[in-house]
Amino acid sequence: MRRLFFIVLLSFCAFQSFAEVTVVLNSGDGSISLVDRHTYQPIKHFYVGKEPHHLMSTPDNSALIVADAVSNDLVFLNPTTGEIEKRISRISDPYQIGFSPDKKWFVSNSLRLDRVDIYRAEDFSLVARIPLSSMPSHLAFNHESTMVFITLQGSNQLAAIDLATQKVAWIIPVGNTPAGIIMTPDNQHLLVGVMGENGVAVVDWRKAQIVKHIPTGVGAHNFMPLGDSRHVLISNRGGDTISLIDTQTLSVDHTFPIPGGPDDMEISQDMKELWVTCRWVKEVRVVDLTNYHITHVIPVGRSPHGLFFISHAPRQ
Amino acid sequence: MTDLLTPLQAFLFEHWIEPVFQYLGLQAYVENAYDATYLLLLGVIEVIILVAVFRPLEALKPVENWLDRRQVKIDVLYTLLHRLGFIPLALFFILWPITYSLDRSLRLHGFIPLSLEDWFPILYSNMWLSFIVYLLIIDFVGYWIHRLQHRLEWWWALHGLHHSQRQMSYWTDDRNHLLDDILTAALFSLLALLIGVAPNQLVIPLMLTRILQSFAHSNVAIDFGALGEKVLVSPRFHRIHHGIGIGSEGGNQSCNFAVLFPLWDILFGTARFNEPIHATGIQDQLTGRSYGEGFWAQQWLGLKRLGRTMKGLKA
Incomplete structure (x- = not known):
């Protein structure tokens, strides 16, 4: 009986250590909330730095990188358990980060100090610091990994930087307060969430031209691919809604309400479950994507921003 | 305390402050405005504490008695x-x-x-x-x-x-x-x-x-x-x-x-x-x-x- 008890206990501990967590960055209080991915219960809360905003996994999924703005470092977490593994310091004010698809470049936007830094992805050695006009916010790459596109939230522009030369290739006006940006699966268009225009600007990046505007909702903010290589979701943070966009027809399929300032999103592998941070109410909401009902409301820290779990849908 | 403040902060921000920022085309600064709302509420609480605690103390145990x-x-x-x-x-x-x-x-x-x-x-x-x-x-x-x-x-x-x-x-x-x-x-x-x-x-x-x-x-x-x-x-x-x-x-x-x-x-x-x-x-x-x-x-x-x-x- 005693032996059985220990076996059960050991199995439980083993399950606990391999249980999958959702990592939530609370930018307002410099902390991370870990939430059990399957029971939806908060399991841990710890301080990580001064302003953690965005996060992404390394190309090989071996680590989850938290961009720790103001603290000037990158924090590496175990992507399954959320435990801190290491820090890389002297990365200047990283706000939004990204790896180029060819895994050669690591790009970091400093929104506060109007600058984009380009590093070699293999060792995070600095290649170039590029000053830009105002508030570099989100970023996206073309599939060839020759260009990175940066939204300039403060100067209402979209900038393209040639990664080989680290020079600005072009800058175009794109509407009031551009934020999130994503490349369509066919590599033809950039979708830019333009907060002040309440919708998405569709940009033909080869011609550096806006070709269409898709109305989505007030404060159109950030994207997440659904995972079917066709649809993307966009959070309309000011209007408390999320819209599903068809990237082939470049139109909205559906819009559903999410109160509390929906911001960053994560989608389950089976594309049935959406997790979204609600910036203004210190909550993460979980949505059943088969009927768009909110199934769980999870309390987290102040101003939750980026979130991640390892068993997510494909990023396309 | 922050948990108690959150609904009030969210209400003030979403109903009063964010719409004004949207109207003025200042969406780039809404996150700063959200933080400022929090600091404003903390300031109000601070003033309430000052009056509620220190004013009675000054009345009970003053160093100096003032006519007005x-x-x-x-x-x-x-x-x-x-x-x-x-x-x-x-x-x-x-x-x-x-x-x-x-x-x-x-x-x-x-x-x-x-x-x-x-x-x-x-x-x-x-x-x-x-x-x-x-x-x-x-x-x-x-x-x-x-x-x-x-x-x-x-x-x-x-x-x-x-x-x-x-x-x-x-x-x-x-x-x-x-x-x-x-x-x-x-x-x-x-x-x-x-x-x-x-x-x-x-x-x-x-x-x-x-x-x-x-x-x-x-x-x-x-x-x-x-x-x-x-x-x-x-x-x-x-x-x-x-x-x-x-x-x-x-x-x-x-x-x-x-x-x-x-x-x-x-x-x-x-x-x-x-x-x-x-x-x-x-x-x-x-x-x-x-x-x-x-x-x-x-x-x-x-x-x-x-x-x-x-x-x-x-x-």
């Missing part, structure tokens, strides 16, 4: 301007372009300012240790700024306004010349470039220290006992600093400059614990000098005193 509180009224205005964020917001707009340019330029030249956490990584994971370290450094710098405010004639010309209150109360802490505020904030911004900014999670602990500073100015006959007086600045300790001809104008005898911890006064030989309590104010007020009664008169007279020192005269 007429002179106190102007200090209420200073406190509201500060604690509800008007003056901090103005300081931000004045100083941000300077600190931004400096910080940006340094980084473009490859210099990333170090922060305390770079030296002591343990601070990342221990909020209270982080709070204590940041607080000690900020208070240490505050002590030396305060000494300079008294030592430099031109700075005393401005800082004298703070000391000119003859009815010192819990409202007096923020009674400052605006130029004095700008100078002090600029020095603390410089400090932030050198050691990093205090983490956001320390907002509430730092708010508590501001309440303590208000308490130190209270018109209450309270001390913290022989040991406590040496640990934390008490109303008695700080009243000695404000005593006419004693704390602030005693030349080499000036004393009790500490903002929160008397430790600095003890270490640098400026602590006086056993001084009898004197009336507060500045000596030349006894011979009729006016420091102004209204806000703008006080600000203008401060500038005039500053002008005198620029000509090599006494403030």
Whole structure:
């Protein structure tokens, strides 16, 4: 009986250590909330730095990188358990980060100090610091990994930087307060969430031209691919809604309400479950994507921003 | 407490502030506005605490009995301007372009300012240790700024306004010349470039220290006992600093400059614990000098005193 008890206990501990967590960055209080991915219960809360905003996994999924703005470092977490593994310091004010698809470049936007830094992805050695006009916010790459596109939230522009030369290739006006940006699966268009225009600007990046505007909702903010290589979701943070966009027809399929300032999103592998941070109410909401009902409301820290779990849908 | 504030903050922000920012086309700054809403609410709570706790204490155990509180009224205005964020917001707009340019330029030249956490990584994971370290450094710098405010004639010309209150109360802490505020904030911004900014999670602990500073100015006959007086600045300790001809104008005898911890006064030989309590104010007020009664008169007279020192005269 005693032996059985220990076996059960050991199995439980083993399950606990391999249980999958959702990592939530609370930018307002410099902390991370870990939430059990399957029971939806908060399991841990710890301080990580001064302003953690965005996060992404390394190309090989071996680590989850938290961009720790103001603290000037990158924090590496175990992507399954959320435990801190290491820090890389002297990365200047990283706000939004990204790896180029060819895994050669690591790009970091400093929104506060109007600058984009380009590093070699293999060792995070600095290649170039590029000053830009105002508030570099989100970023996206073309599939060839020759260009990175940066939204300039403060100067209402979209900038393209040639990664080989680290020079600005072009800058175009794109509407009031551009934020999130994503490349369509066919590599033809950039979708830019333009907060002040309440919708998405569709940009033909080869011609550096806006070709269409898709109305989505007030404060159109950030994207997440659904995972079917066709649809993307966009959070309309000011209007408390999320819209599903068809990237082939470049139109909205559906819009559903999410109160509390929906911001960053994560989608389950089976594309049935959406997790979204609600910036203004210190909550993460979980949505059943088969009927768009909110199934769980999870309390987290102040101003939750980026979130991640390892068993997510494909990023396309 | 933050959990209790969240619904109110979210309601105010989503129904009143965010729509205004959207209307004005200022969406790029909505996140700053959200943070500012939080600070505004904390400021309101702070003022409520001041009135609810310190006002009854002043009535129960006053050092000085006043016929009326007429002179106190102007200090209420200073406190509201500060604690509800008007003056901090103005300081931000004045100083941000300077600190931004400096910080940006340094980084473009490859210099990333170090922060305390770079030296002591343990601070990342221990909020209270982080709070204590940041607080000690900020208070240490505050002590030396305060000494300079008294030592430099031109700075005393401005800082004298703070000391000119003859009815010192819990409202007096923020009674400052605006130029004095700008100078002090600029020095603390410089400090932030050198050691990093205090983490956001320390907002509430730092708010508590501001309440303590208000308490130190209270018109209450309270001390913290022989040991406590040496640990934390008490109303008695700080009243000695404000005593006419004693704390602030005693030349080499000036004393009790500490903002929160008397430790600095003890270490640098400026602590006086056993001084009898004197009336507060500045000596030349006894011979009729006016420091102004209204806000703008006080600000203008401060500038005039500053002008005198620029000509090599006494403030």
